[in-house]
Every structure is written in structure tokens, then in C-alpha cells.
Amino acid sequence: MANHNTTIHAHWSSRITFILAATGSAVGLGNIWKFPYITGENGGGAFVLIYLLSVAIIGIPIIMAETMLGRRGQMNPIATMEHLAKEAKVTKLWGYLGWMGVLAGFIILSFYSVIAGKTIAYALKIMTGFLSQLNTDMVEHAVMSLNDSIFALTLWHTVFISVTMYIVARGINEGIEQAVKFLMPGLFLILLILVAYAMTTDSFGTGISFMFNFDLDSVTGTTFLLAMGQAFFTLSLGMGAIMVYGSYLPKDISIGQTALVIAITDTAVAILAGVAIFPIVFANAFEPSMGPDLIFKTLPMAFSHMFAGNLFGLMFFVLLIFAALSSSISLIEPAVSYVVEKYEISRQNACIIAGALTWALGMGTVFSTNIWVDATIFDKTFFEVLEFISANVLLPLGGILMAVFAGWVMTLESTAEEFEVSKESFLFKLWRILVRYVAPAAVTIVLIAGLF
Ligand code: PHE
Numbered sequence: 001m002a003n004h005n006t007t008i009h010a011h012w013s014s015r016i017t018f019i020l021a022a023t024g025s026a027v028g029l030g031n032i033w034k035f036p037y038i039t040g041e042n043g044g045g046a047f048v049l050i051y052l053l054s055v056a057i058i059g060i061p062i063i064m065a066e067t068m069l070g071r072r073g074q075m076n077p078i079a080t081m082e083h084l085a086k087e088a089k090v091t092k093l094w095g096y097l098g099w100m101g102v103l104a105g106f107i108i109l110s111f112y113s114v115i116a117g118k119t120i121a122y123a124l125k126i127m128t129g130f131l132s133q134l135n136t137d138m139v140e141h142a143v144m145s146l147n148d149s150i151f152a153l154t155l156w157h158t159v160f161i162s163v164t165m166y167i168v169a170r171g172i173n174e175g176i177e178q179a180v181k182f183l184m185p186g187l188f189l190i191l192l193i194l195v196a197y198a199m200t201t202d203s204f205g206t207g208i209s210f211m212f213n214f215d216l217d218s219v220t221g222t223t224f225l226l227a228m229g230q231a232f233f234t235l236s237l238g239m240g241a242i243m244v245y246g247s248y249l250p251k252d253i254s255i256g257q258t259a260l261v262i263a264i265t266d267t268a269v270a271i272l273a274g275v276a277i278f279p280i281v282f283a284n285a286f287e288p289s290m291g292p293d294l295i296f297k298t299l300p301m302a303f304s305h306m307f308a309g310n311l312f313g314l315m316f317f318v319l320l321i322f323a324a325l326s327s328s329i330s331l332i333e334p335a336v337s338y339v340v341e342k343y344e345i346s347r348q349n350a351c352i353i354a355g356a357l358t359w360a361l362g363m364g365t366v367f368s369t370n371i372w373v374d375a376t377i378f379d380k381t382f383f384e385v386l387e388f389i390s391a392n393v394l395l396p397l398g399g400i401l402m403a404v405f406a407g408w409v410m411t412l413e414s415t416a417e418e419f420e421v422s423k424e425s426f427l428f429k430l431w432r433i434l435v436r437y438v439a440p441a442a443v444t445i446v447l448i449a450g451l452f
Contacts, residue, residue, distance in 0.1 A: 019262060022242060022245050025241050028324055028326070031234055035051075036273055037294040044211050044213065054231035055263055057439070058439045061403070065405075068418045068419060069084060070246025071249045071255065077098035077337075078095050080247060094405065100397070101243070110362040111362065111387060115324070119321050119324065123321060131304040134304035139300055153369075160325075163325065165354070171347055179326065195276045203278075206278075207281070232399055233391050234270060236330060239390075240398070245333070277295075295316075339354065365383040368383035369381075392451070400444060
């Protein structure tokens with residue numbers, strides 16, 4: 001029996017499912033775990049403003065470029081890049097851009113799954129009353145013993161990868177679409193409930209002004225770098241996730257509009273996550289600048305002091321799990337679609353292979369907080385090396401190359417045709433300028449500064 005899900009020629013069943021899937025990819029640990037803590041560490045408002053600017057002038061044009069490349073190619077990212085290079089009569093070496101994306105996806109998913117696994121462990125802990133009468137020692141102890149436990153970390157990492165691969169194995173329509181149709185509405189609902197909850201605290205105003213008060217003194221060069229890097233990571237750009245999702249996009253759907261919806265929704269979720277978290281943190285007189293442990297230490301402490309903290313704390317960790325899952329499926333889809341198309345093996349088997357490889361690499365992150373904690377390279381643990389290589393090197397590099405390909409290699413005619421706009425339209429001209437000059441220049445600065 002022919003199974004339409006095993007081919008890349010599957011298509012989203014509607015515009016809204018594409019938007020849900022792409023937004024699901026974008027909204028992830030980057031929005032709910034990373035955005036609040038880097039905002040907290042970098043002075044709040046100033047960081048937020050620069051981040052918003054980066055999304056507008058770099059993020060949106062590159063989402064459009066990446067979706068457009070995928071839809072024009074109609075294949076997995078590697079084959080798509082090779083095909084488009086042929087169409088533009090340039091070297092086939094562009095196929096390596098697809099390879100780089102597949103590699104980045106493996107690397108990101110490997111550590112993403114371990115962090116997501118920790119959020120599962122936390123959700124279960126909360127169900128057994130972890131947040132009742134929590135004190136600083138207890139929360140320190142909980143974080144430490146989880147980081148020390150190879151067994152627990154491996155268990156939850158394995159569970160998370162397995163669920164991800166199960167969804168991806170079911171294909172585009174039966175797997176990814178069904179998952180995001182459930183996860184995304186759930187995610188929005190929980191987020192809104194948490195925002196409403198934060199509004200009931202006395203510190204709502206303090207939390208809001210922390211996020212939106214622009215304090216020029218706290219802006220440094222690093223603020224720009226972090227904000228631009230965050231824009232990339234959070235929009236899932238530069239590694240082929242958006243490209244492969246774009247390849248499933250029917251021809252009659254406008255890329256510009258959907259890109260805008262995705263960017264705005266992703267940004268709104270990050271801002272709302274901050275709006276939910278900071279008032280809760282301030283209401284309990286905690287500091288917002290605690291770093292990556294903000295959600296694993298500060299927030300549980302804050303919840304434990306609040307009305308119905310167990311319930312709302314649990315909701316928060318479920319929110320993280322949902323967000324992580326709808327992103328993880330997009331991290332591995334480029335690799336799976338490549339294997340299925342290239343070797344004509346079943347999607348199920350492709351998922352077993354891809355899942356096993358990612359799982360194995362993820363064990364390095366599991367060991368990074370215990371037996372390998374001192375095995376550092378340039379002062380970074382295995383996990384930090386992977387995070388650095390993927391977020392600070394591979395994604396920005398992939399992003400510039402996609403922008404260059406869309407803006408310089410492809411002809412004006414073929415891009416205008418794929419966007420279904422006239423070459424003379426103002427928005428199309430604006431997109432060309434952003435994708436040809438502004439985005440590559442800005443991202444090159446991020447990349448070089450990030451490396452040195
Ligand atoms: N955008 C996701 C997040 O914010 C991470 C991600 C990066 C997903 C790249 C897919 C591709 O957590």
C-alpha cells in the first residue's frame with residue numbers, strides 16, 4: 001500500500017496547520033526558558049527592544065527566504081539546495097548548506113532533549129508535592145541531585161526523544177499536524193492563564209516595567225550580539241527546519257503573510273512568558289538575573305510561596321514540555337526527510353536511526369553535569385560546546401548563506417514568482433534590500449563577534 005506520509009510531497013492540510021507547525025517549531029525552550037533569563041541578565045527593557053528590532057529586520061526577511069527556498073525546492077533541505085543551485089546554474093556545493101542544517105538539527109536536539117527531559121522530571125516532582133514548603137536549600141539540593149543522577153537524566157532524555165520520534169514517524173499529516181493541533185492551543189491557553197495569574201500579584205507593574213523600561217546604560221556590544229543570536233535561535237532559522245516545513249506548503253499560500261504571523265506569534269509568546277515570570281519572581285523578592293537556573297530554582301521557589309503554587313507551577317512545566325516537543329519534531333524532520341528520500345527506507349526506520357544517533361549524542365549532555373563536568377574544552381563543558389557550535393556558529397552561518405542564496409544567487413524573477421508578487425511592489429523591494437544587504441551584514445557581525 002502506498003503510504004503518502006513517507007514522501008516529502010506530503011502537504012499541510014491547510015494554511016493554519018502550517019502556521020501551527022512553524023510556530024510550534026519557533027516557540028520552544030528558547031522563548032520560555034532562555035528569553036526570560038537572558039532578559040533578566042541583560043537589564044530588561046534595553047535587551048527586549050534590541051531583540052524586537054532584530055526579529056523585525058533580520059528574522060522576518062530570513063523566515064521568508066527560508067520558507068521560499070523550501071517551497072520552491074519541494075524536497076528535503078539537502079536535495080532542495082542542490083536542486084535550486086542547479087536551477088540557478090551555480091555549484092552543487094550549495095547542497096552542503098542543507099547538510100549543515102541536518103547536522104545543526106542533530107546537535108541542537110541532542111541537548112534540547114536533555115533539558116526538556118529535566119522539565120518532565122520537574123513536572124513529576126511537582127505532582128508529588130515538591131513545591132509545598134520549599135526553601136532555598138531544598139531547591140539547590142533538587143537541582144543538584146537531578147544534575148548528578150545519570151539514571152534520571154538518561155531516563156527522561158530517552159522518554160523525550162522517543163515521544164519526538166514517535167510523532168515524526170507517523171508522518172506529516174498523521175504525526176506532526178496532529179501533534180501541533182493539540183500542543184499549540186494547549187500552550188497558548190496555559191500561557192494566558194499564567195499571565196492572568198501574574199496579574200493578580202502586587203508586582204505585576206514592577207515586572208512589566210522591568211521588561212519595558214529602556215535603560216540606555218545597560219546597553220553594551222554584547223547586548224546586541226545576544227539579542228540577535230536569540231532572534232535566530234527562537235525563530236528556528238538557519239538550519240532547514242523552516243525550509244523543510246516550507247517544502248510541505250501548498251503553492252497557493254502567501255509566504256509573506258504567514259512569515260509575519262509566525263514571527264509575531266513567536267515574539268508575543270516570549271514577551272508573555274516574561275510577563276508571566278517576572279511579576280512572580282519580583283512578588284517574592286527574588287532577583288531576575290539568576291541565569292539558566294531561573295526556571296529551575298528561582299521560579300519554583302517563587303511558586304511555592306504563592307496561592308495555589310503547586311497547580312500553577314505544574315502548569316508552567318507542562319507549558320515547557322509542550323513548547324519543547326513542538327520544536328523538537330522540527331529539529332529532526334530535515335534529517336528524517338533526507339534519509340527517507342535518499343535511501344527510500346521507511347519513515348519509521350529513518351526515525352529509529354535518527355533517534356538513536358541523537359540519543360547517543362545527547363548522552364554527552366547528560367554527562368556534562370556529572371562525570372564530565374570537569375572535562376572542559378576552552379572552559380566549556382560538552383553541552384556548552386554543542387550549544388556554542390550550533391547556536392553561535394551553525395545557525396548564523398546557515399542564515400547568512402540562505403539570505404545570500406535567496407538575495408544574490410536566485411534570480412529576481414524566480415523569487416518574485418515564488419512569493420507571487422510583482423517585482424515592482426514596495427514590500428518585495430524592501431525584502432530584497434533586507435535579505436541582500438542588511439541581514440547578511442548584521443549576521444556576519446554576530447557570527448564574527450560570537451566567535452571571538
Ligand atoms: N526555536 C526553538 C526554540 O525557541 C529552537 C529551535 C531552533 C527549533 C532551531 C528548531 C530549529 O526553542
